[in-house]
Amino acid sequence: MMAELESHAWSVAEIDSIPVWDLANIGVGVRNVVLRDADGRFVGRPDTYSPAGLAWEVDSVRHHSEATDFARTLERNVRYLAVGITVLQTLPRRLRSEPEAVAAELRAAYRRACANPPPTIHIDTR
Structure with missing residues (x-):
């Protein structure tokens, strides 16, 4: 459990995303x-971000379906x-039911991100 706490995961779904x-x-x-962005404007706070330019969002229907x-x-x-x-979006239930398929989607999204020029962004870890 300590590793999960140190991982900066904020939800059970985010903890479930770590092994995937x-x-x-x-x-x-x-x-x-x-x-x-380069001008300091807020872009996002992804659940997981790769410096290659990949944002992974674990988006539940519950928190993203209202208008x-x-x-x-x-x-x-x-x-x-x-x-x-x-950006790759994944439903939380798939982290446990289809981890291999989600991992394959992550690899494909990562390859796409690596094929693009690196984004000019600032990562704020505070």
Whole structure:
């Protein structure tokens, strides 16, 4: 449990995402850091971020299906894309039921991110 607490995971789903990220074998990811664009504007706070330019969001239906929540999710994804970050969304239930498939999706998204120029962002770990 100490490793999960030190991982900066904020939810059970984020804790469940840790072994799936490791299974994908795509390097180090940082959790729940603030990303800012070159002008210092807030871009997002991904559940996990790879410096290659991949934001992984574990988005539950419960927290993203109401009209205002859904709109915020779309706006977040647009901000990621506007600065050149590849974003992958995963439903929490798939972390336990389909970890290999999710890991394959992470690898594909990571390859896509690596094929693009690195985004010009600042990672704020505070």
